[in-house]
Amino acid sequence: xxxxxxxxxxxxxxLSPRATEMLGRADIIACEDTRQTRKLLSLSSITPSGRxxxxxxxxxxxxxxxLLAEMTAGRLVALVSDAGTPLISDPGYKLVASxxxxxxxxxxxxxxxxxxxALTISGLPSDQFAFMGFVPQKKKAAELAISQAAGLPxxxxxxxxxxxxxxSLASFSRIQGNRQAAITRELTKLYEEVDTGTLSGLAExxxxxxxxxxxxxxxxxxxxxxxxxxxxxxxxxxxxxxLNHHSLRDAVRMVQDxxxxxxxxxxxLALSLKDNS
Numbered sequence: 001x002x003x004x005x006x007x008x009x010x011x012x013x014x015l016s017p018r019a020t021e022m023l024g025r026a027d028i029i030a031c032e033d034t035r036q037t038r039k040l041l042s043l044s045s046i047t048p049s050g051r052x053x054x055x056x057x058x059x060x061x062x063x064x065x066x067l068l069a070e071m072t073a074g075r076l077v078a079l080v081s082d083a084g085t086p087l088i089s090d091p092g093y094k095l096v097a098s099x100x101x102x103x104x105x106x107x108x109x110x111x112x113x114x115x116x117x118a119l120t121i122s123g124l125p126s127d128q129f130a131f132m133g134f135v136p137q138k139k140k141a142a143e144l145a146i147s148q149a150a151g152l153p154x155x156x157x158x159x160x161x162x163x164x165x166x167x168s169l170a171s172f173s174r175i176q177g178n179r180q181a182a183i184t185r186e187l188t189k190l191y192e193e194v195d196t197g198t199l200s201g202l203a204e205x206x207x208x209x210x211x212x213x214x215x216x217x218x219x220x221x222x223x224x225x226x227x228x229x230x231x232x233x234x235x236x237x238x239x240x241x242x243l244n245h246h247s248l249r250d251a252v253r254m255v256q257d258x259x260x261x262x263x264x265x266x267x268x269l270a271l272s273l274k275d276n277s
Contacts, residue, residue, distance in 0.1 A: 002071060002099045003078045004092070006085040006111025007040055010188035015044055019109045024048060026078035028070055030055035030063070032090055036082045055079065057091045064095055071104045085113040089133050089159060114187050115157045118217035121194055122182035125221070128154035135160050135168050135218075140246060143171055147254035150176045151223050158218040165216055166206040172220060173199040175258060180221040186214035232269070235259055239270050248274065 003022055008014040023029065023041065027050040031037040034052045041048060055063050071077050081090035099106045115131050132149055135158050136142045149156055160168050165183070172181070181202055183195040191214065195202065199220065206212075235255055242251035248270055256266045 001076055001105040001107060002067075002096065003076060004086045004096070004106070004108040005078050005080050006109060006113070007037075007080050007083055008188065009084045009112045009114045009117070010186065010192075012040075012043055014112045014188060015040075016109065016111055019111060020044060020046055022076075022078060022109055023080075025076065026050045027075035028053060028067065028077045030067060030077055030079045030095075032056050032081045037080055050076075055091065055095070060091060060094060064098055067095060068098055068102060068104070071099065072102065083112075083114075085111065088113055088115060088131070112188070114215070114217050115159075117187050118182070118184040118219050119155065119157055121184065122155075122219040123196060124155045124180060124182060124219055126155065128222075129157060130154050131157045133159060135164070137164075139171075140250070142168065143175060143242075143246075144250060144254060146171055146175045147257045150258045154222045156220045156222065158220070160216045160218050162212045162214060162216055165212065165218075166203070166209075168218070169199065169203040169206055172218075173203040175254075176220065176223075179224075182219040184217045184219065185212055187217065189214070235261065235266065235269060236273065239266070239273055243270065243273060 003026065005019050005022060007019070023046050026048065029037060029048060029050060029052045031052055031054060033056070034054050037052060053063065055067065067077050079086050079092055079095065081092070084090075086092045087096065096106055119126050119129055130149070130152055132145070136145050176199065178198050178200045181197065181199050183202060185191075185193045185195075197205075238255045238258065239251055242254055246254070252263065252266050252270050256263055259266070
């Protein structure tokens with residue numbers, strides 16, 4: 001069978017007794033990074049009975065058939081990521097899908113997840129939420145992703161690096177409006193921090209503050225359906241800004257995502273701006 005084992009995101013005490021037992025029993029431990037997993041095993045005083053192999057995005061096509069063959073032969077394969085729950089912004093879903101296709105049992109030892117922990121301590125609604133993964137690195141792709149998420153009525157969860165946080169907060173504030181948000185940092189570690197406020201307030205704060213340290217999870221409230229609808233002047237202002245940095249198609253799509261207006265109306269306004277420029 002395939003067993004997905006969650007590992008700590010910072011505090012070693014969060015490795016469950018069952019996870020400890022199964023890591024020791026597994027015939028093969030498929031790791032995102034064998035060095036990280038060996039370190040975890042050593043710090044947790046776990047002596048594996050099986051062998052460690054690397055399984056990640058770059059070698060997945062090669063390794064999947066080998067792992068599937070081992071499981072078909074009756075061996076237990078444990079899949080772990082460097083930290084947290086496997087498959088959450090980590091490689092692995094193709095292996096799970098392949099197991100289901102071949103009738104191989106898949107189970108999990110649940111545990112730590114930075115995304116879920118950030119949501120639960122953020123103070124934002126947790127009855128519905130969307131995990132958005134990492135904010136794209138390139139500015140154009142990031143703004144497109146942020147605008148596409150702007151209309152979601154549920155809480156958004158994003159991963160971001162400390163170095164890029166200030167710039168991303170400015171983009172979120174400009175594109176999604178002045179919503180409530182929480183920045184969680186160094187979860188379960190000694191310097192764990194939760195910083196809450198409005199997007200605009202947080203953007204101003206981190207634009208002036210030194211670059212924070214550690215891993216960041218950004219939690220943002222969803223779209224409020226009671227928010228005022230953007231009028232033509234607001235839309236023209238957004239289009240003018242986006243047309244300076246994006247293609248006509250992308251600018252129209254981003255403003256449509258934010259405003260909820262018909263594509264045809266946005267497109268006509270964009271054409272008129274292009275013609276007059």
